[in-house]
Amino acid sequence: MSVMMISQVSGQSSQGYDGMLALVGDALRQAPGFVMHMSHPLDGGWRIVEVWDSREDAARFFAAHIAPRLPDGVRPKLSFHPLHSLLTRMEQ
Template identity: 30%
Template sequence: MAIIVTFDLPGAGQELYDAVIARVTDGRGFARFADVGDPGLVSHAAGPVDGGFRVTEVWESAEALEAHAKTFGPILADLGHADLQPTIIPAHNVVVR
């Protein structure tokens, strides 16, 4: 079942987001995050919100997200955000164009 995952980064800005993305891509030999192609990632969007930054993703399953977290989690921990807990809800509908 598809899931919608929202990461809120209070007190953080685009700098943290860009640092995480740089490590995810550079550490795996990709020039852009769009090229990473993690199995199960349907969509990814990020942008500023009052008091921080938000990332919203759609994953094909919780298992696909968990596999990605093995790469993403240690990077966040290294950057001082180990306590980040996403909000996860089941997707009722997903439209991909």
């Protein structure tokens, strides 16, 4: 079942987010189960929303690629939400 993973990162800046995305973006695009990624700033932090084929796919990627690169003291708050539906644009 597809899931939405929401990661809230207190204290994250646009520079910190952009730096992390530069490090892991290619691996993310190629990760098994990855569907989409989006993000936006919050007051005092950053929110990342991703859609994955399964919670296990998302957790595996996070453990292998994100967690080892987090700066000391930065611990995202993760939540997972099963999706009822997912509609995407048709490829032409």
